[in-house]
Amino acid sequence: MSSTTREVRGGGGATTMLKAALPVVPGLNQLPGIKKAGGDLPELTLRRTGVRVERGEVERYAAVCGFPNRETAPLPYLHMLAFPLHMALMTDPSFPYPAIGTVHLENAITQHRPISIGEEVDLSLTPDNLRTSTKGRAFDMVMTASVGDEVVWESTSTYLRVGKGDKENGDPGTAFSAVEAHAPLWRLPEDLGRRYGAVSGDRNPIHLRPLTAKAFGFPRHIAHGMWSKARCIAALETRLPDAVRVEVGFKKPIFLPGSVQFGTRRSEAGWDFTLVNPKSDAPHLMGRTTSL
Numbered sequence: 001m002s003s004t005t006r007e008v009r010g011g012g013g014a015t016t017m018l019k020a021a022l023p024v025v026p027g028l029n030q031l032p033g034i035k036k037a038g039g040d041l042p043e044l045t046l047r048r049t050g051v052r053v054e055r056g057e058v059e060r061y062a063a064v065c066g067f068p069n070r071e072t073a074p075l076p077y078l079h080m081l082a083f084p085l086h087m088a089l090m091t092d093p094s095f096p097y098p099a100i101g102t103v104h105l106e107n108a109i110t111q112h113r114p115i116s117i118g119e120e121v122d123l124s125l126t127p128d129n130l131r132t133s134t135k136g137r138a139f140d141m142v143m144t145a146s147v148g149d150e151v152v153w154e155s156t157s158t159y160l161r162v163g164k165g166d167k168e169n170g171d172p173g174t175a176f177s178a179v180e181a182h183a184p185l186w187r188l189p190e191d192l193g194r195r196y197g198a199v200s201g202d203r204n205p206i207h208l209r210p211l212t213a214k215a216f217g218f219p220r221h222i223a224h225g226m227w228s229k230a231r232c233i234a235a236l237e238t239r240l241p242d243a244v245r246v247e248v249g250f251k252k253p254i255f256l257p258g259s260v261q262f263g264t265r266r267s268e269a270g271w272d273f274t275l276v277n278p279k280s281d282a283p284h285l286m287g288r289t290t291s292l
Helices: 013-024 057-066 078-091 192-202 212-213 225-239
Strands: 006-009 044-052 105-109 120-132 134-146 149-164 186-189 244-250 256-265 270-276 284-292
Touching: 044 078, 057 078, 057 192, 057 225, 078 120, 078 134, 078 149, 078 192, 105 225, 192 225, 225 244, 225 256, 225 270, 225 284
Parallel strands: 006 044
Antiparallel strands: 044 120, 105 149, 105 244, 120 134, 134 149, 186 256, 244 284, 256 270, 270 284
16 A cells, blocks of 8 residues: 555644544444544555744643743644644544544654744654554554754654453553652642643543543543643753653543642653652653753
8 A cells, every 4th residue: 555645734623523523422433434443554644834833822832831931832832733633644534543532652752953933844644553562552643843854843642542452462651760759739720621622722522521521431531641741841841951852651640620749850861750649659640851
């Protein structure tokens, strides 16, 4: 099968979220064009070109995630610009797994240099590395951001579709070092998921309200994993070089409202860090930074 590249115009919005929900609706999920039957990843690359890094949008994102306003975008900001590509790919008829119910296991971002307010970036997304794990099927979404011919930013998001696994295959997760949490508590408001969803476009119902989260098996709504990564990077930002790789594994969900505790430890390559439940010390997120 030959590889296909396709341009995506505009963002996601309510229509895309509806398309994401249909494959998990009984009855409708058996219709042609909606049914997700599993199988191989498509040989498909989606692109957005000439996407401007707008000051107003960056400042809204920074306010929700704890970054100061600067003349450059926060390190994880381009993930938000790439989100429409993630949704377009996972709702494409050729994509074998539903978006809703697929678990975001890990995210690794490599920033080669900061991206300035007003710059225009070209974004491309390709699915890759489908594999069987003990818990189901894992795959990667590989994102590249370029300014002209210069690659400035890269990201790999690893997802898991829970299902029939293979005990002989290992867990797809990366091993991170344990770090003791020591910072003051971060108290997260009930509307955090709605606020982050408004700036990121990720309005997955598990993040919005208790009622919509319960429909998908959660006792109440949970914070976005990429918000928790962004908030940790904001706490570390002044200690990070311009060229850096930040990897995280998402562990236990953060229920809203709630409190979390952050911790860091210097390493040879950069920093190890964690975000934990202050009552049980169970990790919500574990990560590390590597200077390039």
